[in-house]
Amino acid sequence: MDFTNIIEEMRYIKKRNQFIKELELFIELRGFTKVDVDFFEPYDKFVEQNKRIKRESMVKIIDPKGRISILSPDITTNIIEQVVYKWVDDAAVKLFYDAYTFRQTEGNIEEKRQFGIEQLGYQGYTAEIDVLSTVISLLKEYNIDYKIRLGSGAFINSLLKELDWDKDTINQIKNALQAKNEQALSKIIDQQPLKNGSSLIVRNLLKFEGTMEDVLTKLASYTLSSDLQVSLNSLEDIIKKLNNPSRLWVDLSLIPEFDYYNGLVLEGYTKSLSTPLFLGGRYDKLTAQYGKNINAFGISFDFQALIKEVTSNE
Amino acid sequence: MNEPLTIALPTGRLGQQTITFLQKAKIISSLDTNSRKLKIVDQEQNITYLFIKPTDIATYVEKGVADLGIVGKDTLLEQNKQVYELLPLGIGQCIIAIAGFKNTILKPSKETLIVASKYPNITKTYFKSINQPIQTIYLNGSVELAPLMGLSDVIVDIVETGSTLKANNLAVLETVMTVEATLIASKTNYQFKYERIIQLLSKMKEALL
Numbered sequence: 092m093d094f095t096n097i098i099e100e101m102r103y104i105k106k107r108n109q110f111i112k113e114l115e116l117f118i119e120l121r122g123f124t125k126v127d128v129d130f131f132e133p134y135d136k137f138v139e140q141n142k143r144i145k146r147e148s149m150v151k152i153i154d155p156k157g158r159i160s161i162l163s164p165d166i167t168t169n170i171i172e173q174v175v176y177k178w179v180d181d182a183a184v185k186l187f188y189d190a191y192t193f194r195q196t197e198g199n200i201e202e203k204r205q206f207g208i209e210q211l212g213y214q215g216y217t218a219e220i221d222v223l224s225t226v227i228s229l230l231k232e233y234n235i236d237y238k239i240r241l242g243s244g245a246f247i248n249s250l251l252k253e254l255d256w257d258k259d260t261i262n263q264i265k266n267a268l269q270a271k272n273e274q275a276l277s278k279i280i281d282q283q284p285l286k287n288g289s290s291l292i293v294r295n296l297l298k299f300e301g302t303m304e305d306v307l308t309k310l311a312s313y314t315l316s317s318d319l320q321v322s323l324n325s326l327e328d329i330i331k332k333l334n335n336p337s338r339l340w341v342d343l344s345l346i347p348e349f350d351y352y353n354g355l356v357l358e359g360y361t362k363s364l365s366t367p368l369f370l371g372g373r374y375d376k377l378t379a380q381y382g383k384n385i386n387a388f389g390i391s392f393d394f395q396a397l398i399k400e401v402t403s404n405e
Numbered sequence: 406m407n408e409p410l411t412i413a414l415p416t417g418r419l420g421q422q423t424i425t426f427l428q429k430a431k432i433i434s435s436l437d438t439n440s441r442k443l444k445i446v447d448q449e450q451n452i453t454y455l456f457i458k459p460t461d462i463a464t465y466v467e468k469g470v471a472d473l474g475i476v477g478k479d480t481l482l483e484q485n486k487q488v489y490e491l492l493p494l495g496i497g498q499c500i501i502a503i504a505g506f507k508n509t510i511l512k513p514s515k516e517t518l519i520v521a522s523k524y525p526n527i528t529k530t531y532f533k534s535i536n537q538p539i540q541t542i543y544l545n546g547s548v549e550l551a552p553l554m555g556l557s558d559v560i561v562d563i564v565e566t567g568s569t570l571k572a573n574n575l576a577v578l579e580t581v582m583t584v585e586a587t588l589i590a591s592k593t594n595y596q597f598k599y600e601r602i603i604q605l606l607s608k609m610k611e612a613l614l
Contacts, residue, residue, distance in 0.1 A: 238596040238597060270488075270489055270490045271490065271491060271595075272489075272491075273491075273492070274492075275490075300599075301599075340596060340599070360592075360593045360596045360597070361593075362593065362597055364593060365467060365469040365487075365591065365592070365593050366487070366592075366593075
């Protein structure tokens with residue numbers, strides 16, 4: 092925010108700091124602990140884990156030995172790196188952070204402040220329920236009107252895997268789904284010589300949105316593999332436990348930005364903002380890539396947007 | 406009363422075709438489109454129409470100022486905005502083509518081809534896909550003049566009838582893609598006004614049959 096008057100600016104800063112203090116206390120009271128986050132990530136490793144983030148959008152730093160690092164474009168990867176090596180069996184931790192991510196845009200380095208909440212090592216859907224309930228009560232506390240779009244990384248990943256098509260085609264499909272571009276989607280599928288039951292589901296994937304009941308009704312006439320059925324059941328279980336039907340929106344075509352999400356994925360919207368206020372999902376697959384199978388779920392807020400939303404609501 | 410909705414429509418020729426289409430789809434009931442107002446409300450349907458330069462439409466929709474918009478696919482591809490592309494509308498159909506003098510060689514292999522266009526991104530993407538190095542010159546209009554005056558070897562431009570090309574002794578050398586007017590939606594507003602947007606979408610689909 093820009094101010095021409097120092098008194099106004101100090102008033103705003105005071106209000107903002109007050110909110111951050113309240114927020115941290117709110118989260119701490121629910122058992123989360125604040126952690127520090129590194130600024131850097133090894134480039135090679137990050138690229139390997141996140142194939143859909145454009146390489147040119149990463150801010151690179153080269154040390155005198157020629158090793159390339161990047162300024163974190165994402166905090167979750169960073170946290171996992173720190174946690175995995177010290178992990179002990181049966182551990183269960185709740186943590187939160189307030190940190191910056193960096194992206195290279197044309198001629199600029201874009202920094203984004205993120206506030207995230209993560210739960211690691213919890214069995215079942217405890218983490219989903221716990222984190223989302225915390226987020227929902229936070230939004231209520233500050234009178235923020237919201238909608239949460241929920242999808243399943245497991246569902247979409249299994250489905251696309253069942254197609255057994257090349258990577259380029261799969262990426263084209265993901266882009267068409269992301270733009271809800273039905274025509275482009277049909278065109279890509281029509282061009283494929285080998286089709287199966289899964290391609291029929293993919294072709295209709297954009298229709299599978301609405302309440303959980305709506306989606307299940309629409310899916311009833313399709314034959315689902317056991318993997319798809321399991322991922323759908325788990326989505327249904329979580330939604331039942333969340334108990335906020337009017338604010339929750341199921342969309343099976345939701346493609347998470349990061350490939351490592353392997354369970355519930357979500358995007359939180361608020362009317363005044365054209366981009367999601369918060370994003371998140373289950374990412375056990377990421378911890379496995381770092382060598383430990385840890386149940387992990389988290390969400391992160393666009394913190395500048397959240398601060399603006401709260402300070403302008405007051 | 407229907408939930409209020411805001412739709413961004415293009416000014417100019419495509420705009421008129423769009424309005425005719427929306428009337429056919431029974432989305433516009435009464436609208437005085439002859440006035441020079443940039444914002445007109447259709448009280449009966451509770452829809453506000455904004456009349457905007459085609460290149461600005463996706464921005465209004467991306468930022469959520471308009472819930473929906475109608476814009477050429479060429480503009481969408483050029484701008485790469487974060488919006489949903491819900492439906493191609495079958496109007497404003499034309500091609501984006503590489504044009505130049507009839508004998509121009511399009512793939513002089515290692516030599517750089519000079520291309521003038523108001524679509525620098527589409528141009529770069531296309532020539533990259535055929536491995537032809539190019540230098541792009543961004544122009545805002547009268548692109549056909551560029552090869553005539555030796556500013557570029559070829560142009561990449563939208564071609565509807567081809568009469569401007571012909572009048573200037575130029576011809577289509579290769580079609581890059583076909584484009585048409587497309588219905589786009591704001592990602593945020595889609596979540597909040599889903600029912601209403603889907604209702605309009607199905608009316609449009611019906612009008613296309």
